[in-house]
Amino acid sequence: MNRPRLHTAESLAEVEPRPAARSVNSATIASELRREIIDGVYAYRDRLPPERLLAERFGAARGTVRAALARLEETKLLTREPGRGAFVRYRGHAEQDDIAELTSPLELIDVRIAVEPDMARLAVRHANAQDLRRMSDALERVEDCNGDAEVFSRGDEAFHMCLAECTRNPLMLWLYRHINEVRHRTQWNIRKDKILTPQAIEGYNRQHRDLYNAIVARDAEAATQILNDHLKQARADLLGVHP
């Protein structure tokens, strides 16, 4: 009784000069709703609009909307309760309690010791030629620091970031980005010049070079061992400063 929901190809072609954008299907509806949930349009425990309203909003049949909602429920973003509605189950990580503020350098290095050696193993397994090229570039840049602690530090971050990229594992990359972010912003790095003496930098660079060679040689055991030594030494250097 209301507006006819343009079904035919003719009406589409006439009304929409640029139709290429989005056809209505359950996948796109799910995608759009997921985005809104994650963006916080619907917060934790909020109720989504009724299926019949959503159907009207998206110009789709109720069954299509239900398919989309089912998908979101499978991925644990929603809970649906008969007679009540669909409720957001996703806890927005608004608790960005500035993790960098809470983390000491020692805790940071402990996490890196836990993560990076096995990250190197994954890197050996999955790195491709392009990754190795980028790693080589980063290696040269960090070796060109001329003993400057600040330059070395930035280059070192980039080099280890390259290692994370070599894993070709999106989750690992995502995690390491945050580790690196914490490392970059941790406020304790005032002592950097105390630790990063020219001799220490030289030692670190030698280990970097060894690590790169091990990855190129696809030697996973060597790579994990080198990185483990590398970080253990960094940990010792950190502890050696003030006891």
Next chain:
Amino acid sequence: MNRPRLHTAESLAEVEPRPAARSVNSATIASELRREIIDGVYAYRDRLPPERLLAERFGAARGTVRAALARLEETKLLTREPGRGAFVRYRGHAEQDDIAELTSPLELIDVRIAVEPDMARLAVRHANAQDLRRMSDALERVEDCNGDAEVFSRGDEAFHMCLAECTRNPLMLWLYRHINEVRHRTQWNIRKDKILTPQAIEGYNRQHRDLYNAIVARDAEAATQILNDHLKQARADLLGVHP
């Protein structure tokens, strides 16, 4: 900021009369679509417009579009499914905030293998009596699942979360929360019941108990070893399902 795409009607009108300007062949169509995929116009897992729409948009025959799509499928940028559509397979490294969507179960378990064994080492070093009590509670809850895959899965998540808390390392805890979030929401857990047979659950529970005992005994080597075996087995179980 990034869309200088549209040719204006004027420029088109001026340039078009020249013969060789805008040839429509499968190569150029493939090229244009590839660029749009890489630019993120169509994100990971999005459905491309139907072949018939693309044909209309490019002013080409459907067969030509199909040739282009076939090329993109060969280069692993697309997957096409009969009756459903063509879906982007390329994981844009562009900012994708929903990391759970991008992570496969195998990639997840690889990350866990990298992180958790050494996390157990930190747990042994830093766990206090209260942590151990919570861990014991979680252990009992997960052992009471009576072979129910869903209940076990939730309990298992909680148990491993306890392990993360035992490290008393805020950064590690923060990281593991996100790993757990991905694990919880990863949409591939349809096969859970295939993997989590009662026998498998029993084996996992035995390993949980061993791990708990190792931590109470402050045996770091045993704890890392057990967790390593635990996850390696989970990885093998995952791989053993569909080949």
Next chain:
DNA sequence: AATCAATGGACCATTTATGGACCATATGAC
């Protein structure tokens, strides 16, 4: 002339969407 890519059309098989109906539960008004 031969070749090759593109065209346009048709048909197929599978998957999805549609529109309607009816049911079960929850909520609030009375």
Next chain:
DNA sequence: GTCATATGGTCCATAAATGGTCCATTGATT
């Protein structure tokens, strides 16, 4: 309590959408 309303859950038959395939034709290049 009772009732009306709103909401999700389910089922069904039909229609539409979508990729897969084949084929005769066309146009350009060789």
